[in-house]
Structure formats: structure tokens, C-alpha cells
Amino acid sequence: MSYLTIGHLYTALHAACASGVARVIEANGEAVAYADLGPDERLQALDDGEIDILVSAWFPQDDAILARGHEVIGSLYHPELNFSALKKAGKGAGWKVGDFTSLLMTEDVRPYVEKMSERYPSLKDLSHDVVTVEDVMPRLQQAETAGECPLVAIWQPHAIFHTDMLEILPNGDLLSGQVQTARLVLRKGLRDEVDEDMLDELSIMMLSNKVMSALDHAVSIDGMGPEEAAESWQRGRLIPR
Incomplete structure (x- = not known):
């Protein structure tokens, strides 16, 4: 089985978000590895192929990523x-x-x-x-x-x-009406290596600020692991459906 490496900032919020995205990837037959990154390490990790997907970047705050040829997809939530x-x-x-x-x-x-x-x-x-x-x-x-x-x-x-x-x-x-969007960044060339249906699923994946706050609370306050929190959300245990 092949695997994809997900890079994310080393915070509870971003780790939980990465685990939520990983559940979609794993459901499509791919194994997942994780890489904790500092804010200044993300772009280099994409450029060097150390990570396959960055979860997530905030746009337009992270617009510098767009100039390096990596693909941006999805709209996970709006900070x-x-x-x-x-x-x-x-x-x-x-x-x-x-x-x-x-x-x-x-x-x-x-x-x-x-x-x-x-x-x-x-x-x-x-x-x-x-x-x-x-x-x-x-x-x-x-x-x-x-x-x-x-x-x-x-x-x-x-x-x-x-x-x-x-x-x-x-x-x-404080944003004066500007909309920020948390999106996924695919390293250059990844689309040609993975299943198109999986990318389509990731493109329409939505979490929302409410879900992300619940995930952050589960990890940073309740002491859940990111994967446990993502599973709990998926099963409807974090936020009543």
C-alpha cells in the first residue's frame, strides 16, 4: 500500500484538521504519514517533496505558496x-x-x-x-x-x-470584511500520481469553524489524540447532528 505524507502546523487545531482529512484519504485506500511543521517550514517541505499535502494554508494570508506551482484545492473553513x-x-x-x-x-x-x-x-x-x-x-x-x-x-x-x-x-x-479560507495544498505533480476521485472528495470536504473549534477543544482541552478526535467528529459525537 502506498502512503501520502500530510504536513501541518504543530498545533492541536491543525493536527486535528489533518486527521480529519486523513480519514478521507484512508477511505480511498491510501495510508497516511504526518509531518509537524513550523510556519516557515511549510513551503520548503512542499518544494522538496517532503510532504504531499499541506493541511492547511490560509488564503490570502499564505498567497506566497501560489507562486511556487503547487495546487490549491478545497475550502475547509473560513478563519x-x-x-x-x-x-x-x-x-x-x-x-x-x-x-x-x-x-x-x-x-x-x-x-x-x-x-x-x-x-x-x-x-x-x-x-x-x-x-x-x-x-x-x-x-x-x-x-x-x-x-x-x-x-x-x-x-x-x-x-x-x-x-x-x-x-x-x-x-x-479585524479583517475589515476580508474573507480568509483554509485550503489544502497539493505538492506539484501530485494530481498525476493519485486517484482523481479522492481529490474530488477532498475538494468538497467542509469542516466549518464550529467543527474545527470542537476538534481543537477535544485535543487541547479534553486530551484526545487528533485521530481519536477526528473519528469522534465523524461519528457525530463532538457536535450533535
Whole structure:
């Protein structure tokens, strides 16, 4: 039996997504191997043929991949980036920056926050609490217990959006209406080596932010392995159907 190597970022979210994609590939008679990659390793891994499929790249954020001749297919989910707040804080409509005690975000969100500062100059007055993706949940649980009121800027999907801790704030879209799409990237020449029906199935595969947040929660919070989480989702156990 032949096998395909799936490359993905070394986070619970991307590992779970890769396992979900792998289930489609395995159902078509191919074995799967996995490669954990850093953000700057993905393109080189595709160029060198170390991976066959990248799961996933976000476009237009990762448009540089398009210039290297690799094929992009599918539309797995649409990452969103909005300001949000702890639901217990009760901010909602009519919020203003001065309502918050700090700005909690991940490092990859910083450029979007800086751009939003042109619209909300008072963002520069908030102390920035920059955390890893993995630390978002415990940090916000700590803030909730302490009665703090951080303004939150993190990508969705994320495990915390599988809980009811946060509410999305109106008029807080940090992407300014731009649509991001998580897609699969096939290394150059792969289409000629694999079954066309399998690629057709991958092209129409849809996960959604809701499913991805549930998968992330299953892996990073509930302690499931990525493959176990993907199977649980496929059997309808993560999200009632």
C-alpha cells in the first residue's frame, strides 16, 4: 500500500484538521504519514517533496505558496478574527476600548491589532497581554475568576469558541470584511500520481469553524489524540447532528 505524507502546523487545531482529512484519504485506500511543521517550514517541505499535502494554508494570508506551482484545492473553513470579550463582562453593543483592562491576543494577531489602532487609537493605551494559542483558555479562565475584563483578539476557530465564555463584539472585525479560507495544498505533480476521485472528495470536504473549534477543544482541552478526535467528529459525537 502506498502512503501520502500530510504536513501541518504543530498545533492541536491543525493536527486535528489533518486527521480529519486523513480519514478521507484512508477511505480511498491510501495510508497516511504526518509531518509537524513550523510556519516557515511549510513551503520548503512542499518544494522538496517532503510532504504531499499541506493541511492547511490560509488564503490570502499564505498567497506566497501560489507562486511556487503547487495546487490549491478545497475550502475547509473560513478563519475569522474579531474582537471579543468575556460573556460575564456583559459588554456587547456599545462597547468602547476604555471598558477593558487589557488587550489579550496571540502574537500572529498583532499586525491586525496595529492596523485596527488607526480606527481605535485608544487601543494603544491598553496593556498588551500576548499569549500562546495554548495559553488562551487558562489565561481567560484566570481573568474571569479575578474579575478582569480583557479585550480579546484571537483567531476563530479555537477551542475557547466551543465554550460559552466569549461573545463576539459588534463592529470588531479585524479583517475589515476580508474573507480568509483554509485550503489544502497539493505538492506539484501530485494530481498525476493519485486517484482523481479522492481529490474530488477532498475538494468538497467542509469542516466549518464550529467543527474545527470542537476538534481543537477535544485535543487541547479534553486530551484526545487528533485521530481519536477526528473519528469522534465523524461519528457525530463532538457536535450533535
